[in-house]
């Protein structure tokens with residue numbers, strides 16, 4: 439649905455070209471929730487702003503539904519923008535207008551004049567985001583999470599097929615973040631909207647995204663299904679994001695296990711295997727012993743996964759690792 443083709447973007451700063459994006463080439467499929475993660479300055483905002491041409495590429499094309507949007511005439515550009523909603527970190531609501539007026543604003547901007555039709559549409563949008571009771575309040579009377587719900591209702595007003603989220607949960611506490619992400623997932627499921635989320639938090643990606651691109655200094659250094667990237671990160675930048683999300687410090691881990699005898703292995707369980715009694719079974723079969731050093735069970739979107747760091751001792755360790763791998767457990771030897 440959205441295709442970046444050899445995108446380069448630089449900004450002119452004090453007479454000098456400063457590169458922000460350097461050769462971006464990937465596509466986002468219709469109906470997916472796609473995450474773009476990167477540290478500050480990596481180029482995330484620039485990349486997402488190319489999708490509605492708030493920024494233009496210095497080189498390369500952005501295709502939406504096969505059309506090169508950089509070549510659109512003004513009228514085409516207006517239509518394109520109407521089909522793309524956007525929500526922001528600081529909500530960008532009009533403070534002098536009520537919740538209902540904020541949501542009605544893009545409809546009026548699009549030329550809709552039929553007051554009862556606008557009223558009905560606004561009521562439906564507020565019901566969808568759970569704000570029916572707050573229609574006549576002003577933004578200053580709302581919590582952060584409620585403000586972002588207004589932002590979402592407003593972004594959906596013109597029935598876009600793409601929703602861009604620029605650090606939409608970064609100003610919210612963890613619980614409010616979860617409820618806003620749940621709402622985005624629901625909208626994606628029920629309306630089939632394509633959602634592009636930019637964030638610097640791996641937890642946001644893990645909770646809601648189908649695929650993720652990791653952006654570092656204007657380049658995509660890793661891209662794939664979230665389970666793949668999250669559980670088996672390849673690039674150092676991705677690994678740092680994953681460790682941050684799990685609140686683990688890589689150096690500390692290695693030191694912690696220094697005194698533990700045996701082969702230290704990380705096991706990753708996905709889907710149904712997460713809850714199966716695999717480890718005990720394999721230990722009985724092979725006569726090995728194990729001690730659990732670290733572990734967690736969590737979810738990537740709706741799918742459970744587990745990761746255990748284990749020290750194996752005994753003569754049958756090789757056989758045990760083979761049996762685990764045969765049962766679709768991913769085995770990574772951290773210390774031979």
Ligand SMILES: Nc1ncnc2c1ncn2[C@@H]1O[C@H](COP(=O)(O)OP(=O)(O)OP(=O)(O)O)[C@@H](O)[C@H]1O
Pocket residue numbers: 449450451456457458476477478479480481482483484485638
């Ligand atoms: N309008 C601009 N003029 C000049 N330089 C810019 C402009 N916008 C962004 N940049 C530069 O481009 C690079 C990428 O910025 P961008 O805002 O896209 O990154 P980001 O990953 O979204 O960072 P953040 O999370 O801090 O917003 C940075 O070096 C930034 O300083």
